[in-house]
Every structure is written in structure tokens, then in C-alpha cells.
Amino acid sequence: xxxxxxxxxxxxxxNLSLAGCWDQRLLKNGRLVFSxxxxxxxxxxxxxxxxxxxxxxxxxxxxxxxxxxxxxxETRMSMDRKISGVFEPSKNRVFLLGEELAKKDIxxxxxxxxxxxxxxxxxxxxxxxxNGGDILTKLSEKNVLISEFIIELLTSxxxxxGIPKQNLQTVCTVMFxxxxxxxxxxxxxxxxxxxxDGTAIFHKNSQTGTLSFKESSLYLLMNNQKAKRTRFVSxxxxxxxxxxxxYITYNVSKSKSKLKIxxxxxxxxxxxxxxxxxxxxxxxxxxxxxxxxxxxxLNKKISNDLTVDAKKMIEKIQLANSxxxxxxxxxxxxxxxxxxxxxxxxxxxxxxxxxxxxxxxVGHGIIN
Amino acid sequence: xxxxxxxxSIQLMLFIVQTQIGVGVLGLPFSVFSISKGxxxxxxxxAGIVVQLLITIFWVLGRRFPAKSLFQYSIQLVGKAGGTxxxxxxxxYGVLVTSLILMxxxxxxxxxxxxxxxxxxxxxxLMGTAVYLGRExxxxxxxxxxxxxxxxxxxxxxxxxxxxxxxxxxRYLLPIGHSGGTKIxxxxxxxxxxxxxxxxxxxxFPYFQHNGKRSVLFSASMANLxxxxxxxxxxxxxxxxxxxxxxxxxPQPVLYYVKSLYLQIVERIDLVFVSLWVVSxxxxxxxxxxxxxxxxxxxxxxxxxxxxxxxxxxxxxxxALIPNKEAEMELYNKWVINTSYLFILIIPFLLLGIxxxxxxxxxxxxx
Numbered sequence: 008x009x010x011x012x013x014x015x016x017x018x019x020x021x022n023l024s025l026a027g028c029w030d031q032r033l034l035k036n037g038r039l040v041f042s043x044x045x046x047x048x049x050x051x052x053x054x055x056x057x058x059x060x061x062x063x064x065x066x067x068x069x070x071x072x073x074x075x076x077x078x079x080x081e082t083r084m085s086m087d088r089k090i091s092g093v094f095e096p097s098k099n100r101v102f103l104l105g106e107e108l109a110k111k112d113i114x115x116x117x118x119x120x121x122x123x124x125x126x127x128x129x130x131x132x133x134x135x136x137x138n139g140g141d142i143l144t145k146l147s148e149k150n151v152l153i154s155e156f157i158i159e160l161l162t163s164x165x166x167x168x169g170i171p172k173q174n175l176q177t178v179c180t181v182m183f184x185x186x187x188x189x190x191x192x193x194x195x196x197x198x199x200x201x202x203x204d205g206t207a208i209f210h211k212n213s214q215t216g217t218l219s220f221k222e223s224s225l226y227l228l229m230n231n232q233k234a235k236r237t238r239f240v241s242x243x244x245x246x247x248x249x250x251x252x253x254y255i256t257y258n259v260s261k262s263k264s265k266l267k268i269x270x271x272x273x274x275x276x277x278x279x280x281x282x283x284x285x286x287x288x289x290x291x292x293x294x295x296x297x298x299x300x301x302x303x304x305l306n307k308k309i310s311n312d313l314t315v316d317a318k319k320m321i322e323k324i325q326l327a328n329s330x331x332x333x334x335x336x337x338x339x340x341x342x343x344x345x346x347x348x349x350x351x352x353x354x355x356x357x358x359x360x361x362x363x364x365x366x367x368x369v370g371h372g373i374i375n
Numbered sequence: 376x377x378x379x380x381x382x383x384s385i386q387l388m389l390f391i392v393q394t395q396i397g398v399g400v401l402g403l404p405f406s407v408f409s410i411s412k413g414x415x416x417x418x419x420x421x422a423g424i425v426v427q428l429l430i431t432i433f434w435v436l437g438r439r440f441p442a443k444s445l446f447q448y449s450i451q452l453v454g455k456a457g458g459t460x461x462x463x464x465x466x467x468y469g470v471l472v473t474s475l476i477l478m479x480x481x482x483x484x485x486x487x488x489x490x491x492x493x494x495x496x497x498x499x500x501l502m503g504t505a506v507y508l509g510r511e512x513x514x515x516x517x518x519x520x521x522x523x524x525x526x527x528x529x530x531x532x533x534x535x536x537x538x539x540x541x542x543x544x545x546r547y548l549l550p551i552g553h554s555g556g557t558k559i560x561x562x563x564x565x566x567x568x569x570x571x572x573x574x575x576x577x578x579x580f581p582y583f584q585h586n587g588k589r590s591v592l593f594s595a596s597m598a599n600l601x602x603x604x605x606x607x608x609x610x611x612x613x614x615x616x617x618x619x620x621x622x623x624x625x626p627q628p629v630l631y632y633v634k635s636l637y638l639q640i641v642e643r644i645d646l647v648f649v650s651l652w653v654v655s656x657x658x659x660x661x662x663x664x665x666x667x668x669x670x671x672x673x674x675x676x677x678x679x680x681x682x683x684x685x686x687x688x689x690x691x692x693x694x695a696l697i698p699n700k701e702a703e704m705e706l707y708n709k710w711v712i713n714t715s716y717l718f719i720l721i722i723p724f725l726l727l728g729i730x731x732x733x734x735x736x737x738x739x740x741x742x
Contacts, residue, residue, distance in 0.1 A: 029491035098642070124487050124645075129637030176635035177542055183621035333544075340549035 037095035041154035044139025045082075045116055046105030048075060053108070053116070055082035056140035058153050059090065069147045073140065079119045097125040101157045102132050102175070103139035103194065109207060109214040114182050120175055128176040131161050134207040134214060136195035146201060156201075161192055164203050168224045168237040168259075171206070182212050185351065186335025190226070193217055208329040210352075216327030222320040229264045229280050229317065229362065230332055237262070238289070241312040243305065249292070255309065256290035260369065266332060268341070273348040276358040278334055280317075287370030296371040309366045317362035325356045334358070384594040386517040387583045390662070391573055391598035393520045396527065396605070397659030398479045399569025401627045401652065403606055404613035408622050411562030412554040413547060416610045418562030423603025425563060426570050429719060430599055433573075434592045436727045437580035439735075441588065445577040445726070446673045452729045461722060462670050466687075468718045469667035472571070473660055473691035475711045477501060478704055480656040481695070487630060488649055498695055504657050506688035509664035510681035513582055516665060520658055526651045531605065533648055534612050537632050543615040568712055569606065573599060574719050575662055578669055664688055 043057040052075050059070045074085035087094040102120075104113060120126040135142055146153045164170045170192040181189040190206040197204070206223040208216045218226060224237055237259040244253045262284035270277040286309070288296060295301060324331050335355070338346045407415040440448040445465065450458030481497045489497060508519060552559075576595050583591050613628035616635075625631045634645040641647065667687045672680055698704045729735070 029493070030489045124490070124634075127637070127642060128635050172542070174635075174637070180616070180618045180621055184618035185620065187618075333546075336544070336546050340546040343550050343553060 032093075032095070036093050038090050038092040039098050040094065040096040041099060042101040042103070042143065042157060043096065043099055044103035044105065044135065044143050045079065045108055046138045046140050047107040047111070051077060053077070053079065053082055054140060055079065055086060056143045057086055057094075057096070058143055058147060067152065069153055071144055071147050079116055097127060099127060100130050100154050101161075102130055103135050103142060103157075104132065104191075105139045106134065106136055106214070109134045109191075109209075112212040113209075113214075114179075114212045117175065117179070121179060128179075129174045131158060131174055131192075132178055133157070133161060133192040133194050136193060136204065142194060142196060142201055145196065145199070157194075160194070160201070160203055164192065164220075166235050168227050168232070168234040169203070169205075169220050170223060171227060171232060172234070184333075184336060186330065186337070186339050186346075187333040188329040188331055190218065190223065190329070190331055208324055208327050208331060210328040210330075215329060216323060218320065218323065221316070222323065225313065225317055225320055226324070226331060228259065228262050228284065229282055229364075231262075231264045233259065233262050239286075239313070241309050243308045243312070247293075252293055254290075255288060255305070257286040257288050257309070257368075259284050259286050261285040266334070266337060268334070268337060271338070271342040271345045273345050273354075276338075276345070276349075276354065278332075278358060278360045280332070280360065280362045282317075282362070282364045284364070284366050285369045286366050287372070288368060289372060291371075294375065296368070297375045302368055306366055306368055309368075310364055313364040313366065314362060317364055321360050321362060325358075325360070328352065328356050330355055332360075334360075382514055382517060382582055382586075384583065384586045384590045386521060387579060387586075387591065388594040388598045388601075389520045389524045390517055390579065391575060391595055392527070392601055393524065393655065393658035394572030394575050394662035395570055395598070395602045395659075396655045397569075397572070398476050398483070398656050399571075400530075400606070400609065400655065401483060401629045403566060403569040404610040404628045405622065405626050406565045406568070407562045407610060408614065408619075408628075410565050411558045413549070413614065413619060414552060414554045414559050415562060415614060416548070416607050417552070418559050419566045419607045419610050420603060421559065422563045422566035422570055423599060423607075425567070426573055426599050426603070427596060429723075430573055430576060430595045431592070432727065433576045433723060434580075434588075434595065436723055436730065437577065437584075437591070438588050439730050440581075441584040442581050444579075444581050444669065444673075445723075446670050448730075449726065452726050452733075452735060459674075462674065465718060465722075466667045466670035468714065469663045469670070470687050470691050470694070471711050471714070473505075473663040473667070473687070474694035475708060476656060476659050476663070477691060477695040478698065478707070480653070482701075482704065483627060483630075484649065484653070487627070488646060495696060498692055501653070501657060501660060502688050502692045505660035505664055506684050508657070509661045509668060509688070510684035512680075513579075513665070516661060523654050523658060526654050527605075529651050530648070530655075531608070533633055533636075533644065534609060534629070537616060537636060538612055540636060541616050541632065543612075544618075545615055547615050547617075547619060548611070566606065568708075570599075570602065571715060571719075572659065572662065575666060577723065578666060664691070 038059045040057045041060050043055060046054045048054045054073060054075050056071060056073050059072060061068050061070050072086045072089050074082040074089065076082040076085055083094060108116060120128060143153060146156060161170065165172050171190055173189065173191060178189055181187050188209050190208045193204050193207040194201060195204045205217060205219045207214045208218055227233065228237060238256065240254055240256045242253055243255050247253050262282060264280060264282040267279045269279050335351050404415060407418050411418045446462050449461045453461065477498055480501060481494055484497050485494060508516060573595065580591060609629055613622065613632060616632045617625060617628060622628060630645050630648060633648045634643065636644050638644065664684055664687055668680060668684045671683045698707055
């Protein structure tokens, strides 16, 4: 009996000590940040804009806070002083980077997120043409669920193979990879609306160019990153009376791309990218899609059209010195001797990349 | 040693597995990578072969004295004074490794999960659990190990999920053998620290010999095979999820790739992972405490087992509290690893040599 009493007493005392914890972060004290953006104000100062979720009469509202500083942490500290409660960025789902900042070394600004165990490194990342803060403030005027809006904007584009699937962590891996570069979604303001406008492409850690929506889809297909849906429009003629008759719209149902290094002599590196895809027509007002010879012609026309587009796109990425296809990594892995002899940043824009795209029409919807 | 005859070979296997898998598992890919680069996985596999050789030697030694552990036959082989000295040093070795594990695991928990919690609280909680378990008899410890071994499969499962979800690049492993033979061989040394734990075979032999001598070797080898393959798997996953330059700055790659997962409901899976991993740390602590306790319990039969365990547990706790900076921890780590060669290579070899030369051995019958 006495023993039981002692045990009971000990348990009671232990119970008191269990209530406290050093590392608790209570939701009621925190001000949750859902999306934030970083811009350069001038050469040295960073401005951070954060959207904080609040509840008024049980409906969610947004509060915009801004802070300036020399480092990201400093902007956070300055924002923390402006709000009641603790600035809590660990639920941040979206980061927007201003154009000026993206043209510098972006790793320098993201380091804090990789270093802090509480930050969510699966958050999405996007580059903004102009200022990121403007987009967030503009969106908050309309009082929609801002972060949800941006995330959905990005994920729907990911599903339709418009932009690559990237988050903070996957970008970090490529940033440190000497034989690969990456692309991030590009958002801009157009007539007072926020739209997704293709991708920003990077050389090492700085933005050096952009790709349009179509070009980035094409790049993703050529890099074997086809998502659920991919849709293209090709021009197949110019002599029809109605302009709409000159175009054909199709879905890519299957696509396989092969990257091959044809020549690995350091002075003359040649790369071939062969893409084979099955497409099904979704819009073609001229009809008559059962005729074999007509189909053959169409196949050829579409293939040519896409190949020309691919060539233009490759020119663009080589001009930006952005090794999106990871050709450098391919060289490191399979041609290490060549890799040792070259300076990739200087060689890459001069190498020859030849794309060939072959399409095969396999479907045409429920009419012929 | 009553009622300990029902120990099975599976228990021996899991005992060694649980001792080997511990604090090192999270950082192993990083530390091996920092030496042998993209061929780190080869180093891990080679380290497994080295460990297998050592296990075989321990087994040959143990087979000559099937009913006795190293603590008993050391006296028989090198005399009372020398034997006692060896035994005392093994006891110290157990305490040193215990505090090393405690130090490193606390550091990881502190940087990843409980940043504000004082160091000594975390250590106390870990040590308390280990002492609570370590003072029991071997059969009880084994039973607990068997139960918690299920958790290892969760660790593997989470890593497989990473392989599927994360955009991995197999080309990071190529070209194979690029870092050269010497670097790969040097990498073995780095992998070795995480493999420590198999030396417990020297002390476990008499408890398991009734299953047949061959089955002891078999279970120890299976344990080694499992751990080596697991480590090689984790190393490969780390190598292909992170690019080489990136891996240089990530000291706990296994945790980091788990952190980068995002499943709709759970935001930070690394916390779940750490909670599972803590169990493996505690089992390693327990095993080494058991080693020290065994050493003393044999000599001083009158002292209660729990008193000895509590004594060694608290001394390891105090030693672990001393180093403050990372550099001091590394110094201690280096020092313990260097002394471990004495206990894993030199002494067993010496004893085996003496036993062969003077033809000292015993048969298993006179238990």
C-alpha cells in the first residue's frame, strides 16, 4: 500500500514537469505566413513581402507585411516587429522572387531556408517579372486566398506540362550540380491580372533568360518530363480562306525522348535529341482524318513544325547558357575524359544540339 | 544466468543489427562521401566485407571457448593480471562508446528537433531509457530488440518513398570507380564507425552457443549482411537525391531527404523519422551498457546488476556532457575510433594467437 502511494506521488510530481516544453510553438501565438516574396530595392537592400493568414468572423483574410534589410533574416526581424505575435514562416507554401533578385545568385537568398530545420523546403518557387511584392499586394486587394491561388496556378500548369515540377529542395540539388541547370515558373502582371508566362531559365544560380509557355512545354517533353496533359497548336498551312483552318490542335498522349552524345571531341561536341510522340487531334476543322495519305502529310507537317520550334528553343537556351537538358551531367557520367578537358560554361553555348521530333497521329476524338 | 537457454539465433542476429544501427546511420552517406565521393557505396560494401572477416575471427576465437565470454577466457589466456587489465579496458571501452553515441545523437536531436531544449535533458531521457533496459538480463533485452526491429522497416519504407517521389538522378553514381582505389579504401574507415557493434559477438557467444556453433556464425553474418545492404541502400539513395557538390554541405543526408518529402497531411516527416531512429540509438546505448555491466558483473558477483548499470550509465552521461563545441566532439570521436582498433583488432588477434600457440581451448560439453 505504501509503495503504491509513493509511486502515485512520484507520478503526480512527474506529471507537473511534463506540462512545460522548451520547443513548443503554439498556434495561438504564431502568425502563420503562407506566401512571401523577395525583391531588391536597390543594390544592397532586400524587401520581403509576406502574406499572413488571419481570421475575421471565421472567414480567412490576408494581411500584407513588408520588411527591409540586408539579409533575408533581417527582413524577417523587421517584419516581426510590425506584427503582433510571432512571425511563423514554417508553413510558407510559395516563394516569389523578383526579377532583379533572380538575376543575382539566388542561392544566397535561399540559404536561410535550407539551413533552418523548421522551414518547409517543399515550398514552391517562382520568378516574377517586375516586383514580387506588387503581385502579392495586388492579389490581396481582391482578397482571394492568395497562396492557394498561386499554388493552383502553378500546379495546374505543372499538370499540363507547362512548367517543370520544382520546389525549394529540387532546385537546390540542381543549383549545386555543375552539369545541369534549371527553369522556374515565371509569373507576371498583365492588364491588372496575374498570369503565368512561361518559365525563367537559369545559368548556375542566376536568371539569364525566359521561355514562353509553348517553348517550356516542348522543353519538358524533350527532357522526358511529360505530365498528365500536353497540348500544342501547330500551323500546317497558310492558304486557307478561314484562318482557323490553318491550324491543328492536338494532345500528346505518349512521348519518349532520347538524348545522345554523337561526338565527344572537346572542340566539337555534338548532341542529338530524338523525340517520338503519339498525338491525338483535338481540334481540326478541316476534318477527314481517316485518309491515310492525308494523315501521313499531317504527321510530317506537325513534325516539321515542332522541330523548327525546338531548334528555336534550343538556340534560346544556349544563348542564355542554360544547360536545361543536363548535357554536362551526361558528359560527366559517360564521357569523363572530355569533361575534364573543357570549361563547360564557355563550351556549352558553342556545342551543336540537333533536335528531331517525330509525331504519329493515333487518335482523333469521337468524329473523324 | 538462469533461464537464459531459450535464446534463439534470430535474437542474436537482431541484437547485433540493433547495436550496429545507431547514431551513425544518418550521417554515414555524408562521411563516406566526403572521402570516396560518388563511389561511397562501394566503400560501404567493402567495409561490410572487412567486418565479415572480423566476425569470422571472433567466431573462431569464441568457438575455442564456447561456454565462456571474453571476460572469462582472457584471464585463462594471459593470466590473472593481464586478463583483468583487458577486462577493465573493455569495460571502459563500453562506457566510452556509450558516451560517444549519446553525444552525437543529442547533437543531432538538438539541431533537428529540439533546438531550445537543454542538452542534459535530452541526454537524461536517452540514458534513462537505456539504463532501464540495460540492467535487465540478456533475454529481456533481446525480446525488446526483436519487438523494436520492426521500426527499421519503417526507415527503409520512408527511403523507398523518397526514391519514388523525389526526382532522383542515377547518373550521380557514374562513372563508377572514378574516385580511384585509394580513396575508396580510405572510405572504408569512415563506414567502419557506423558498423561498430559486431564486437559484441565476443561477449554474446556463450549465451547463444547452445544453438550450435555454426548457427552463431550464421546469425552474425546475416546481421552484418543486412546492415551492410541497408547502409549501401541509404548511401545510394543519398547519392542520387543530392548532387555531389550539394552533399558536401549536408551532414545528415538521410534526414535531409526525408525532410524534403511533402505528403499532403504530414509536413515534416523528418520528425517521424527521428522518433523511429531514436529507438535505434537507445538500443545501441543499451548494448554497450550491457557490455560494461557484463564485465563487472562477472568479477563482482555480489553487486546488484542494476547498480552497476546505473553507475556506468551516469559516468557515460557525465563524460558526454563535457565537450561543448563540435570540434571537441570530433576530437573525442577520433580518439574513441582509434582506441576501438585496439579492442576490435589487436586484443582479439592477440588472444587468438595465444590460444593457438599454447593450444588452450575448451570443449562445449562441460557447461
